[in-house]
Amino acid sequence: MTVPPPTPPAAPPDSSASAVRRPPAGAQTNRRGKLDLDPATVRRARELARRVGQPVVDLAQRHTTVSVERATLRLAGLEGADPDGTPWVNRLLDACRGDVGLEHGIALPVWDALLRGEAESLAVLAQKASAGSVRFRLPEGRDRDRAHAAARDQVAAGIRRVDERRRERERLVELHGDPDHQPWIYLIVATGDIYEDIPQAQQAAREGADIIAVIRSTGQSLLDYVPEGATREGFAGTYATQENFRLMRAALDESSRELGRYVRLTNYASGLCMPEIAALAGLARLDMMLNDSMYGILFRDINPVRTFVDQRFSRQVHARAGIVINTGEDNYLTTADAVEAAHTVTVSQLLNEYFAKEAGLEDWQLGLGHAFEIDPELPDSFRMELSHALLARELFPDAPLKWMPPTRHMTGDVFRGYLLDAFFTLAGTLTGQGILLVGMMTEAVVTPWLSDRDLALRSVRYVMNAAGNLHEDFVPAPDGFIVQRARQVLGESVDLLERIAAHESPTGLLDAIADGTFGLMRRPADAGRGLDGVAVKSEAYVNPATEILEEQ
Amino acid sequence: MTEHQAPPPTPPQQAGRTPERTEGPLVRPYGDTTGDGMVQVSFTLPVSSLGDAAKHAEGAAAQLARKMGIDPPLVAHTQPMGPGFTFFVVYGPVTHLVDTREVRVVERDYPLLTPKEVNLAIRQGLRRRLVVVGACIGSDAHTVGIDAILNIKGFAGEKGLEYYRELKVVNLGAQVSVPELVARAREEEADAVLVSQVVTQRDAHLLNTQEMSAAFREAYPSDRRPLLVVGGPRFDESAADRLGVDRVFARGTTPGEVASYLTHRIVGSAA
Known part of the structure; x- marks a missing residue:
């Protein structure tokens, strides 16, 4: 059995190009796979995920956020920041919100002001608005229709730029080619200085990385604006900015030419600005984005409604841009026990899949996450890892799963860490994972040294080469330990989804999040950061970006 | 090289004896x-x-x-x-x-506890959740320090204080004024107040901290005042007295150290 040649994904309506550009998904011949999962149970799990997720989608559709509206301005081409570094999109939105509120959306009042001749461009309007010399109003009648049409024209031009970037990626992948192995190798750089990141990323690509992820500065997820320009200072990471995206993508295009394979770039559409960062990623041809439906709520205490609204918009942008999302289920296992909480990973994957598809993403764009985090002291820990990894593989056969290395049980014993990471890689190759985040032996000690990365890649190459197509021979005994364990986790997942669906309020998922079901964090829907940036849409609400993105 | 042969175990030496090679100083x-x-x-x-x-x-x-x-x-x-x-x-x-x-080591003056031990100690010693209010004060908008300690995501492989079941964490975020911090500490009946200062001009972090500690001394009788803890990369751990706080944590402090310290000071004194 070999990996089937990837099939071309559906392209946006105005794209005729098709190219090999999906990370490897699972290879299966037998419909019931190696675990012989009961199709009725699998259907039931998906049906429950839909039932639990649907009310949250409805909730998201009824609200808008400051970040969704700012993303709309960014798609319309508004860039840059004032001399204090506050982006013009924030300045314009804040001024407009002060006059007419957030609930009608930014488009009507802003393009109405442009049509009234308050300014000749968005940039000038933003400057005048922040100086207080423009008054906004909610237009009505013909004024409203004209403002709507003008907004739509200008946002559509931005979305066409996103489409162009997508076609550009397709051309480059065709030209340079994809990695010839599975899983694809994903490496992180994080110096805080984009000009240090670039040579590190290029060196990592030379050493064998197929995907480069630039870790963000720690504080960024809680900033309610996207910093501007090339940045040279960050905390444990580099700020995600439009200019940093552009610089790194250009550098990796150079590497792709040098190496004869397309090197992908990853960043983070998460935190308070995820819709804007998604838009910037689409405009800068990033290839993958971390984009989890619940991570910000659970781990950053961002308001749940804000998160779900921002999520939906950002996923619609990613769908359009041909970006592969990576979800963050690995994080649950860093707080909860990887055996006891295994089913919360599966439930979250099912929810992420539902939310992603609802937003227009396709299977090949779903880098659903999971991790090798079982306590290595447990007997049969490796067998359980294989079981969990195979369960994800078989539940989502067409998704490029993201396989995350151990962190929780890594210690200062770097030799043991090296061994653990090799077992992690072996589990990944045996179970057909799509994207392998390379584990570092020094995980618990330092940010990776040059030699750590080199040793880690050597280990990955050895395991992948030595194991070869061992996944063909790896067929767990029917009704054996691995099969039984997978069934148990799937069963517990269905049980948990049923409990969530049985919550009295229609949005049982929000209740489940509030009472600490995922990652042990309790997050009520009426608390958390960014709540003041959420508004219930009025009858008059218009957002041309959402309109266009939902037309597909 | 031949297989390693374990040397025969040597009997323990009596104190004061001339040390042999294996046991000596x-x-x-x-x-x-x-x-x-x-x-x-x-x-x-x-x-x-x-x-x-x-x-x-x-x-x-x-x-x-x-x-x-x-x-x-x-x-x-x-x-x-x-x-x-x-x-x-x-x-x-x-x-x-x-x-x-x-061999000289700087002794930690509190025992390092696991999250489980912290939870158990609070449950048994306080019989209620220990309340921690955290903030970045002054103009500092960098919550990275306070978030590393408080957010469940944590730091250096350790989960933040939110992860501890028996700790109630109120993270006020960035640019919190001192009066606001005092008011929230009162409202929450805080046992401890954690303040982080990351990016500061000149000695703003020292002045801010002194202002904060003075405000708390003014607002509370001395035996009721919450424990005051500051942290950040520019602080000197030995400056607690000068700043009027109970403890200063420097760069690299982990959530587990902070949780252990709070438990030692608050539960230890309650018991």
């Missing part, structure tokens, strides 16, 4: 023979070891090892990493001795 690293002094190190040098450069690179590694006191060095492994770097593994005996009488 002077010790050497142990490879497979007492006193062999063997160590193994690995490091990277920014030199090429491709082609003809390999011998020169090994020489460079041996030179460093000798300067480190490893003599004679055995450069066991030379691994080129691209054109400009080489990774080495070096074995050899060190010429240095360790005098165990001269």
